[in-house]
Amino acid sequence: MTIRTIFRTALAAAAAIALTGLAPAMAAEDFDLSPEQPGRIHAARDETALAAIPKDFKFVTPGTFTVAVAPGGPPLATYATDAKTVVGADPDYANAVADALGLKLELVPVAWIDWPLGLTSGKYDAVISNVGVTEQRKEKFDFSTYRQGLHGFFVKTDSKIVSIKEPKDAAGLRIIVGAGTNQERILLKWSDEDVKAGLKPIELQYYDDDAASLLALQSDRADVIVQPHAQLVYIAARDKNIKRVGTLSAGWPDRSDVAITTRKGSGLAAALTIATNGLIKDGTYARILDHWHLAEEALPKSETNPPGLPKF
16 A cells, blocks of 8 residues: 555544444444444355356456455444454445455445546455446446445434425524535526425525534424435444434335446456346345344345446
């Protein structure tokens, strides 16, 4: 690793530690963030997926599936209580895919900004780190989908808001959203639709960090918070004072998926798609998502290079 990469990885670790708290009193009781991971779910070898690996494909390390992951926070990927082992839904899924391919797994923690260069330069075989499929990324990478890209609508546990599924449900609400995010772009469209329908516009609110956002929600300065679904699932389990009232596809009005990312034209994507569909069929996939409280993000099947988010 270069000094810059080490520094970026250290920053990612610090951010994950800040989010998880790492101290037992701070961690969500429903999530095991221990380095041992005694409840990790393993998968059976999938001969069909193994046979689909191109004969000329060379893994970074023979017999090993080398996967990059950005430990951005639980439950997707974070540093365990030892502050060095990466755990979460994405690492568990990577482990199951490695099992299906008859390979050992080596996880490489990286800063999010570094994964594209590392993948194209051959530092790892794949990236499994909540990477969304976009048309722009498809120009350089291949994708095997494994989860829906969802944002979550969460409110105070005692809120009278019970469901948000479409624009009219959000009319007139004060919603916390990140500036410049995809969910902001979608909610601005929702607000426009509400106004055209004679309803009140959505009031978007912006805060500097999660702590300020959650405080605004609890102090009734806002009605709803919208963030990536998985992040809010963990916060809800940790703090016990917010609840989900809906989800929003990152590709609204269409579905938008996240995927295993591989080098363009490497030929590995087909095998990874077959492996994922095998995990879906035998129930391993569902057990992994259930273990990390992400059942809402399940896909009915994996696809290779499906339509992705357009260029905006």
